[in-house]
Amino acid sequence: MIPVSDAIRIVAEHTSTLPTELVAITDARSRFLAQDIIADTDLPPFDRSQMDGYALRANDVANAPARLHIVGESAAGRGWHQELKSGEAVRIMTGAPVPSGADSVQQVELTRELQGRTQVEILEPVLPGRSIVKRGSEIKVGEIVLRAGEQITAATMAVLASFGYAQVSVGRRPRLAVLATGTELVTVDHKPGRDQIRDSNNFSIAAYAEIAGAIAERLPLAGDDTSLLKRQIAEAAERNDIVVTSGGVSVGVYDFTKPALKELGAELFFERVALRPGKPTVFAKLANGALVFGLPGNPVSVSVTFNLFARAAILAMQGATQTELPKETAVLEKSVKGARERESYLPAQLSTNEEGRLMALPLKWGGSSDFVAFVKATALVVVPANTKTIEHGTAVEVIRLP
Incomplete structure (x- = not known):
């Protein structure tokens, strides 16, 4: 019986990262980056106004109130690209480029337009740099914005789009087969008879696996037949990166998983963990490299052991930086x-x-x-x-x- 920390370490040591693949940004959410994301432009890409108001020279309104001549307008996506001179102001919108020559923006609430909107009265002074986000103050071209191993979230999608990543390299999603054992089990659409229960583990394990990023396949119930279990594990391992069984790992006559794995030539790394609930947990690797987790049959033990061990392997295969639960x-x-x-x-x-x-x-x-x-x-x-x-x-x- 080994400590939980040792079991987690052993899983990490024997789990390999899967190959990467290129996906469209529209298919990238929840995947794990396999490349660093690098800014291809400054952000913001120009001096940007933080509010609606007037771009001007602070020195012109130091003794406000002061009147300035309105020479143009700068809106988001339609800037005023001329040189602002002393005594002039440009009407500006939030997010719009600040014109050259201006060094501050006075908010519209502290102004009043005059004479057919050709002049503006600035009611209060403004300090240089006020309400302006300078070019490159958030990120500079060439800087790493996101690192390989980070998960792509909704917020991450905005970063990818802003820096031109129409396609992005991500870790491949592992394929995982789920197999419940036990003669007491019946399928969910059958009413249990005497001494029987419906299979629930196949569904919870598949759901947990998909949350972690795996592509899950639920296999037919195996019963308590070592030869059938052996065949199902072998066939599942041919098309999956991970096989997760539940039940059949207790000590004694009801231990079916370990004999099946041994007959398949699997290398067993541990078979008992100093854990409550979940002591009879098995971790092994087949000759073709597929990982096998033999989890206890009780549903709570399944949830605990899957999230401690199998989930970590799924994330590691995708190249995730953080594989353990927070x-x-x-x-x-x-x-x-x-x-x-x-x-x-x-x-x-x-x-x-x-x-x-x-x-x-x-x-x-x-x-x-x-x-x-x-x-x-x-x-x-x-x-x-x-x-x-x-x-x-x-x-x-x-x-x-x-």
């Missing part, structure tokens, strides 16, 4: 109990109290099969191994769930 510190609203020799990852809801402190409310749940209670969880409270109890009001480490 960790934060929160204050317990209720006491929690730990376990001997194992780290506990307990479901909780996060909230912020009136003082702005992040709070974690541990959920009442009936164990690793209580997936109904787990639905309400937004995070996992981490309880170190060999910790008997952590009292309420104590600061603890929490991991946000995707």
Whole structure:
């Protein structure tokens, strides 16, 4: 039995980044950059007005009120590209280029137009540089704006478009097969008989995998047949980068996954983790390089172990810089109990109290099969191994769930 940190490290060591591919910007959202994004222009590309008003020379209105002659207008996409002289002003809109010769913009609320809109009275002085964003003050041409390994978000899309990336190099999405085992399982469209339950793991695992960026394939139920399981794993590994099984990893007569993997010649890296819930978790690699995660059968154990281990592999394959779930510190609203020799990852809801402190409310749940209670969880409270109890009001480490 190995610590959780060792298991995470082993997964990282044996996961290879997949080849990159070029995609259109319209298909790039949620993918991971495989190239640095470099500015091909200054931003802003010209001195830009921050508000509606008048571009002028600050020295001309130092003793305001002062009257200036309006010589033109500068609007977004239609600038006034002449030299502004002393005693002149240019009517300007937010986002428009500031004309050469002007060194400030007075907001329209502090002005009054006169004589058929040919003159403007500036009611108050303005300091040089006021309401102007200088060219290149946000980013300069040639600078790296985004780095390889970052995920492309909605905000990132604006950056790509602004710097001319109609196509962008990204990590390939891994293909992942999901396979649930157990004779007690029936498909979702069947009513369970005596001693049976509907398969839920195939759907939660596929959903978690797709959130992480994988292309998921749900396979038919395997039952408790080692030869069938072996064949399904082998066939799935031929067309997928990762195979995730659930169930059949406990010790004894119901351990079907490890014998099947051994018969396939897989290299097993670990098969038990000091983790609650989720101790009987298997990680292996087949001869063709496909990774296999054998997860426990209980739904909560599946969620915990997938997000700790399989999710990290999916992200690493795409070249993601950050592969682990984000960790934060929160204050317990209720006491929690730990376990001997194992780290506990307990479901909780996060909230912020009136003082702005992040709070974690541990959920009442009936164990690793209580997936109904787990639905309400937004995070996992981490309880170190060999910790008997952590009292309420104590600061603890929490991991946000995707």
